[in-house]
Amino acid sequence: MENITIDLPAMFEEIKERAFAEGAFTHEEWSAIVDEVLDAKQAVGESHDDVDWEEMRDALRARYDEFESEVPVA
Numbered sequence: 001m002e003n004i005t006i007d008l009p010a011m012f013e014e015i016k017e018r019a020f021a022e023g024a025f026t027h028e029e030w031s032a033i034v035d036e037v038l039d040a041k042q043a044v045g046e047s048h049d050d051v052d053w054e055e056m057r058d059a060l061r062a063r064y065d066e067f068e069s070e071v072p073v074a
Helices: 008-022 027-043 053-061 064-068
Strands: none
Touching: 008 027, 008 053, 008 064, 027 053, 027 064
16 A cells, blocks of 8 residues: 555545534544544554654644634524
8 A cells, every 4th residue: 555645634624524424513523533534544554654643633633623613503
């Protein structure tokens, strides 16, 4: 399998789409999806070995406010 570089903006979009699809709008649900997506990608080796997974995880979790601003108000 060819290793690819993880693109943070693309990863954010993937996580955002999944959160909307699952109706996961709380900070806790966002963090859980971040963990699930990154764990799955790490498990199948979808990146170079030099990816700092914890830094990536922290960066994506920190974007919750950006995601929340796009959640429609009920």
